[in-house]
Amino acid sequence: xxxxxxxxxxxxxxxxxxxxxxxxxxxxxxxxxxxxxxxxxxxxxxxxxxxxxxxxxxxxxxxxxxxxxxxxxxxxxxxxxxxxxxxxxxxxxxxxxxxxxxxxxxxxxxxxxxxxxxxxxxxxxxxx
Numbered sequence: 001x002x003x004x005x006x007x008x009x010x011x012x013x014x015x016x017x018x019x020x021x022x023x024x025x026x027x028x029x030x031x032x033x034x035x036x037x038x039x040x041x042x043x044x045x046x047x048x049x050x051x052x053x054x055x056x057x058x059x060x061x062x063x064x065x066x067x068x069x070x071x072x073x074x075x076x077x078x079x080x081x082x083x084x085x086x087x088x089x090x091x092x093x094x095x096x097x098x099x100x101x102x103x104x105x106x107x108x109x110x111x112x113x114x115x116x117x118x119x120x121x122x123x124x125x126x127x128x
Contacts, residue, residue, distance in 0.1 A: 001064040003030040015066040036061035051088040052080045082107045 002012035009026030018030035036058075038046065046057055055076050063072055080088055085105040092100045 001062055002033040004033045005029070006031055015063055019066075032062060050086050052076050055080070 001015055003015065003018035004010075004012050005024030005026050005028035007024065007026045007028030009028065010024055012033050013021075013024075013030065021030075024030055046054055049057065056073055059076070060069065060072060067075070083105045085102070088105065090102050090105070092102055094100055
């Protein structure tokens with residue numbers, strides 16, 4: 001998987017380069033050069049997965065071979081295992097038209113923690 005700048009400058013880079021440099025040389029953000037495609041059957045299967053399983057299935061094509069599958073799975077598991085709800089951030093229906101996304105199921109009950117706890121840690125990619 002290659003990544004390109006949102007500003008259109010520079011050459012495509014691999015996942016490791018995009019991850020470790022953050023911003024592209026032209027100041028743009030890195031985005032996938034092409035987005036993984038999921039068939040209707042795959043989307044139906046994905047809809048039945050729990051949060052961590054779904055995170056792996058979505059992230060794996062974006063990471064490619066940069067992080068071995070077993071390591072990626074362990075990073076995802078570590079990021080989400082401290083949440084007290086299987087859905088991590090469940091969407092709760094309040095009434096016919098209103099829904100609430102609960103962002104307090106992490107260990108600190110804080111939105112900031114929910115955002116911060118995206119898979120991280122030692123990926124096995126050497127730092128710059």
